[in-house]
Amino acid sequence: MPHSTEILRSIFDSSVVGVICTDAIGTVTVFSPAAEQIFGYSAHDIIGRNVAVLMPDPDRGQHRKYMARYLDTGVSTFIGSGRETMGLRSDGTSVPIFLSLSEFQIDGQRMFTGIVSDRTSEAADRKRLVDSEERFQQLASNIDEVFILRTTAPYRYLYISPAVEKIFGLTAEAAIADPALFFSFTHPDDVEFVRKTMLDAQHESSLEVEYRIVRTDGETRWVWTRYKHVETSSGGQELLAIVVSDVTERRLAKEREVLARQEAERANAAKTEFLSRMSHELRTPLNAILGFAQLLELDELAPGQHESLAQISKAGRHLLQLINEVLDIARIDAGHLSLSLEPVRIAEVIHETIGLVQPLVDARALTIIPPGEGCESYYVLADRHRVSQALLNLLSNAIKYNSDRGRIEVSCGLQLDGMTSITVADTGIGIGQVDLDRVFVPFDRLGLDRSDIEGAGIGLALSNSLVKAMHGRIEVQSDPGVGSRFTIVLPSVERALDEDPDPSRDGSPVESPGAEAQRSALRKLVVVYVEDNPANMRLMESVVARCPGVELVQAQQGRRGLELIESRRPHLIMLDLHLPDISGEEMLRKLRREPTTADTPILMVSADASPGRAQRLLDLGASAYLTKPVDIAEVLDWFKRLQSEPTDGLP
Numbered sequence: 057m058p059h060s061t062e063i064l065r066s067i068f069d070s071s072v073v074g075v076i077c078t079d080a081i082g083t084v085t086v087f088s089p090a091a092e093q094i095f096g097y098s099a100h101d102i103i104g105r106n107v108a109v110l111m112p113d114p115d116r117g118q119h120r121k122y123m124a125r126y127l128d129t130g131v132s133t134f135i136g137s138g139r140e141t142m143g144l145r146s147d148g149t150s151v152p153i154f155l156s157l158s159e160f161q162i163d164g165q166r167m168f169t170g171i172v173s174d175r176t177s178e179a180a181d182r183k184r185l186v187d188s189e190e191r192f193q194q195l196a197s198n199i200d201e202v203f204i205l206r207t208t209a210p211y212r213y214l215y216i217s218p219a220v221e222k223i224f225g226l227t228a229e230a231a232i233a234d235p236a237l238f239f240s241f242t243h244p245d246d247v248e249f250v251r252k253t254m255l256d257a258q259h260e261s262s263l264e265v266e267y268r269i270v271r272t273d274g275e276t277r278w279v280w281t282r283y284k285h286v287e288t289s290s291g292g293q294e295l296l297a298i299v300v301s302d303v304t305e306r307r308l309a310k311e312r313e314v315l316a317r318q319e320a321e322r323a324n325a326a327k328t329e330f331l332s333r334m335s336h337e338l339r340t341p342l343n344a345i346l347g348f349a350q351l352l353e354l355d356e357l358a359p360g361q362h363e364s365l366a367q368i369s370k371a372g373r374h375l376l377q378l379i380n381e382v383l384d385i386a387r388i389d390a391g392h393l394s395l396s397l398e399p400v401r402i403a404e405v406i407h408e409t410i411g412l413v414q415p416l417v418d419a420r421a422l423t424i425i426p427p428g429e430g431c432e433s434y435y436v437l438a439d440r441h442r443v444s445q446a447l448l449n450l451l452s453n454a455i456k457y458n459s460d461r462g463r464i465e466v467s468c469g470l471q472l473d474g475m476t477s478i479t480v481a482d483t484g485i486g487i488g489q490v491d492l493d494r495v496f497v498p499f500d501r502l503g504l505d506r507s508d509i510e511g512a513g514i515g516l517a518l519s520n521s522l523v524k525a526m527h528g529r530i531e532v533q534s535d536p537g538v539g540s541r542f543t544i545v546l547p548s549v550e551r552a553l554d555e556d557p558d559p560s561r562d563g564s565p566v567e568s569p570g571a572e573a574q575r576s577a578l579r580k581l582v583v584v585y586v587e588d589n590p591a592n593m594r595l596m597e598s599v600v601a602r603c604p605g606v607e608l609v610q611a612q613q614g615r616r617g618l619e620l621i622e623s624r625r626p627h628l629i630m631l632d633l634h635l636p637d638i639s640g641e642e643m644l645r646k647l648r649r650e651p652t653t654a655d656t657p658i659l660m661v662s663a664d665a666s667p668g669r670a671q672r673l674l675d676l677g678a679s680a681y682l683t684k685p686v687d688i689a690e691v692l693d694w695f696k697r698l699q700s701e702p703t704d705g706l707p
């Protein structure tokens with residue numbers, strides 16, 4: 057068993073706690089190895105010196121006075137207790153220490169012992185904590201969002217960041233003091249919504265809600281709030297972390313944007329409405345101009361008059377095309393263009409369209425090269441009528457802007473992205489690189505406004521919009537003086553299953569041998585025409601005047617028309633759509649319901665050429681839809697057909 061002095065010695069030597077003993081005036085008598093470690097002095101260096109050397113200023117200066125007072129009065133705040141303080145190391149640096157002082161007597165001598173432990177790592181921890189707290193405070197006070205931490209049951213706020221003052225006009229202290237205060241800021245109109253949202257989401261781990269608050273100064277603001285349940289590391293009380301952000305500016309900007317969009321949509325709708333009305337108004341007089349020109353063409357004319365008439369018709373048709381194109385662009389802009397997308401055999405559309413422009417090609421002595429056999433197998437998903445309209449425009453341009461005796465080559469192909477292309481390449485004047493960007497801008501003729509080549513500059517704009525509406529695009533390449541290549545690219549599609557693979561087969565019924573004889577026996581035909589426009593009525597009078605056996609019964613109003621139809625039992629009814637009292641469409645419905653007129657042919661006549669409207673009227677039982685200006689040949693065709701029908705049961 058070791059001697060107790062040895063045991064004490066070992067503890068003294070191996071302890072991490074330093075022991076320093078001094079006499080009454082502070083001279084160091086004992087300096088343990090741990091004290092050497094803490095202060096960087098060896099016991100040899102320090103024993104015999106005053107303990108004040110181990111103290112940094114201001115403690116060092118004070119020490120002697122404290123000791124004198126203590127020895128005098130016996131009063132000390134240090135002796136017999138411990139405290140955090142600083143020590144001075146031999147290299148002049150400070151070291152955080154915990155020091156506890158006690159006093160004892162040996163042989164009547166007063167001795168003092170200081171037990172010292174190094175607090176460097178605790179001080180570092182404490183500093184880290186303080187720093188982190190400081191950073192958090194900086195963050196919380198500089199961020200515009202409010203951070204809130206609260207318990208769920210009982211309902212109590214643990215922390216509310218200072219931004220609460222900016223958003224709600226309320227101090228964090230006031231908000232913490234009254235847990236119900238926050239909710240009372242909710243705008244009265246949003247209270248129910250917020251309550252319900254929170255109730256619905258009470259079992260969700262997080263929730264976001266946007267609502268209005270009324271600040272303490274009475275101002276209404278929009279706030280976005282996110283609630284999130286927080287798992288505490290100790291697994292104790294459940295907490296809710298809440299972030300509140302003022303989103304008023306964003307909300308207002310969004311509202312402004314919606315209003316601006318609605319305004320733009322309203323303006324666009326007004327533009328379309330205006331264009332549609334204008335085109336209707338323009339087409340009515342045009343109807344008369346073109347109609348009477350067609351009638352005159354049937355007459356014997358003096359030499360030169362045919363040429364003048366041809367000019368009138370040509371200008372009239374040009375104007376009509378322009379009106380229709382402007383109307384189409386407006387419809388596409390407003391999203392009102394109705395398209396019937398179906399598999400379209402492009403070889404068919406190309407051959408038909410080339411057929412339409414062939415006379416113009418011949419007139420200019422151009423050569424047009426149609427696509428090869430390979431094109432037969434290509435199908436696109438598109439509106440057949442609109443593809444041919446766009447292609448017709450490209451071909452017309454290739455003719456107009458070609459050089460004399462130039463060439464036009466039409467080809468098809470597959471694009472890398474799987475789309476199908478139709479290319480029209482010409483050997484014409486071409487387009488300069490700087491102008492290429494503007495080819496699709498309406499009414500921009502790229503400087504050709506004063507040239508002899510006719511045009512209004514909207515053909516390409518319309519074609520481009522049409523192709524885009526069919527989910528395709530038009531690409532252009534051009535070399536001035538060499539030629540241009542315009543390519544329509546449309547989505548490819550497999551051939552329609554129910555389509556006849558041999559389009560050349562004629563499906564029309566074979567005429568019976570007696571048909572011709574029957575036709576020659578023309579019967580009397582009563583036609584009721586309901587039309588409020590005098591010019592159109594006069595045109596029809598002139599048409600009828602040339603048709604022996606046809607009687608025209610006129611009405612300017614729908615109701616009068618119905619009376620006449622009832623009394624005259626006509627063989628053919630022609631209805632204008634826009635009548636002063638009831639609309640042509642309503643008359644059509646009525647007439648189709650009446651047994652006496654359920655089967656009578658009814659031709660609808662209107663300047664409104666929208667395909668959707670035409671289809672609706674055909675679905676309602678119209679026999680045909682004639683667009684003004686009426687094609688007189690079509691009307692004559694109806695007369696001829698009805699006059700040559702068998703006469704059984706007719707008046």
Ligand code: ADP
Nearest residue numbers: 453454457486501502511512513514515516540
């Ligand atoms: P328009 O032919 O009625 O002027 P478009 O919209 O069809 O209007 O064409 C716009 C412009 O693009 C034309 O005025 C012309 O300058 C140019 N352009 C179009 N097609 C060709 C072409 N094949 N070759 C040269 N220039 C062309």
